[in-house]
Amino acid sequence: MRSLGLGLPLASLLTGVALLFTAPAAHAADTPLRDLAAAQGKVVGTAVTGSKLTGTYGDITGAQFSSLTPGNAMKWESVEPTRGTFNWTEADQIVAFAQAHHQQVRGHTLVWHSQNPSWLTNGSWTSAQLGSLLQNHISTEVGRYKGKITAWDVVNEPFNEDGSYRSSIWYNGLGSGYIASALTWAHAADPDAKLYINDYNVEGVNAKSDALYNLVKSLKAQGVPIDGVGLQAHLILGQVPSTLQQNIQRFADLGVDVAITELDVRVQLPADATELAQQKSDFKSVVAACAAVTRCVNVTVWGFTDADSWVPSTFPGYGAATPYDENYQPKPAYYGIAEALGGSGSGGGTTPPPSGACTAAYGVSSQWDTGFTGQVTISCSGVSLASWKVNWTFGAGQRITQAWNATCTQSGTAVSCANASYNGAVPDGGSVTFGFNGSFSGSNPVPTVTLG
Template identity: 75%
Template sequence: MRTSRPPRRPRTSLRTRLAALLTGVSVAGALLAGATAAHAADAPLRDLADAKDKVIGTAVTGSRLTGTYGEIAGTEFNGLTPGNAMKWGTVEPVRGSYDWAEADRIVEFAEAHGQQVRGHTLVWHSQNPSWLTNGSWTAAELGQVLDDHIATEVGRYEGRLATWDVVNEPFDEDGTYRRTLWYDTLGQDYIARALTAARAADPAAELYINDYNVEGVNAKSTALYDLVRSLKERGVPIDGVGLQAHLILGQVPASLQQNIQRFADLGVDVAITELDIRMQLPATPAKLAQQADEYEAVVAACVAVSRCTGVTVWGFTDSDSWIPDVFEGYGAATPYDEDYAPKPAYGAIATALGGTTTPPPTDACTAAYTVTGQWNTGFTGQVRIACSGAALSSWKVSWTYGAGQRITQSWNAGCTQTGTQVTCSNAAYNGSVPDGGAVTFGFNASWSGSNPVPTVTLA
């Protein structure tokens, strides 16, 4: 097998790389609708990142790429990472039988919105199918399984994905190799074999090793550094290192930029690939302010190193975050809250990318429309009415549906629809919205073909 490729091309700009990936594909540029836009940066984060030739990405769930979630994912970010859609257990649940539905949905969404995709992840110790983990493999058999899977998955998207996390989390905390099916059967050279197979399947994609708790200079990151140096000396294809950056409030490593730079000095790119900063709940203004400072510090450290290609957040909204399910009592880790309102962290990212933000209004009440779930013929939505510097004793909101949607049920409000016009008024028990308070009502509706987010008017 080929273990090296011709000398690397000089790094081209993000705009050039995207243009090459998306030739012939239309690029969407719609702005966010409704109140969310008033809280956002003066320019979308992706525009700020483009200006610095960086990626600002987010992990996404393919089934949610509609409504407000889809609008924000498409408008604010120039890169997407499938959260679970490209992992082995998802795409090859039965040996030789592949399910590409969600992965294809994400790639097609990215192409329609002028975004690059980071493939995640080919070789990992977790989220593998039972036929793989429970098999009795010789080294020759498992090596062939590895080669075949990488050739199939990377080959399917050849020329369409910018980057692959080829090997994920190969090290333990002390810097020794993690004992996994791959290591125990194939030895540490399973990493070189996987990289070589990925290069053969797509010579143009950038190939990364990705790990967590390697953001600062420590035993684990030094082991990764030594591995990358060894791979390069041997001519094994390796283009970059991913620092996951699942961080805890108050524990951002002081040596982050130094660590990024030392990997860059090896002649590889570096990316922050899975950034979130969790806090012990409840979230408070002080914690959110500290979180914003730390998001800014992480993004700024990447901006400061030319070979740091960018930052991907691991889900942009708290409603799509893995943290509460894994770390009991922790959450609020992403730049948007569960209602898709930007948090101080969003503004901090914009600042680190050279932009400014427009603060939320301080003397008004606003209404924000969100699609919370969607299926073939219907969807569930909600509207959140919030006041800052003002109060309401009653409220009424209205919007116009432009794609034939029809309200079928509502709760916590009385809703009527005449033609395309929807009007919803408070119930007897929730008309009062105090300064600093909020109320939410929900509804079910039918849809067909498309489900664009309408602009909501609060009366």
């Protein structure tokens, strides 16, 4: 569904590195998530950006996940930006990476109301022309990757919240029959690929998921090739539907597979230890619900690192929605996934998150032509501090011009800020924030902060 973040507003970005006082540094499970999932008969995946599949990002992607979903690379505007002119570069790159790392690929997405090329949306088409364009698109893309794609999100987000059909170029031009046609054309292009309908806010039993249920039931009765439903699961902290497992089971009882396709749990920033603990519980609940139903075959997170998340640019003030932080360190949410897949801290193959840590999180609250206001929050959970100092290196020539609630010095690009006389103590479960004004020219990237 959603575009992976490709340059998020600075006002929405946070970064922080935990310095642990009572436990060794956090590291990912000794048994990768993909192996824990395989032991449960499941697949665990992530959405990816092809250009990033190198270095640490590529290493984690290859080691931890058994399925990849192109975040944007297979959407219509990406593969055919100009009519008749195709660009398969990034999509091919992701498929090749997956093959090299023995991973499945989940194709995303063939028919959607969004991220279509302007030549298509601005055109004036008859119903016959529109149907021909759609059939050609599906046949071309599915045919290109025949035998390389395990499952396709064929139709994405066909419903409104009340269960009525969404107004779109497809529904308006072709009626609700476009869904059956799209599935039929995709099956003809690759009979072995599993074909899904994918939507959001259908995780629990509600009017929208009822409409999806009734559609799938009708399609199966008509003999239309439909193999599964995708529950996107873009969730808000603490709001996992209580009927999630029941809903998964009722779709499975129709004789189709179910996948959690775009899981993330957004948190109001800055995320504190209590919120991250709740987020762990939310991830664990979703994955456990899937693990409990035989025909729930795949759980995919929508980007595994907060540095690659769509959330901050779409929901200002929210973020920290994925299992890894911006510095590729596993968060409690990561361990929630591992535990739901059978991992544990005692012989189960995972190292649990440290019980005591203090973190420093950097944020930009406002920005103008040549200046900005920033803040750093020091938070502790399980331990406390009597004094603190944070350090970072500016990457684009930024300069601090004024600071409050801290004493800050800058030498070249290196910045060091220490507590004032009145705010050095940070209690267990508490936090301290200081702020500053700065100047910049050109760009203002967020630095990595260390606490010492």
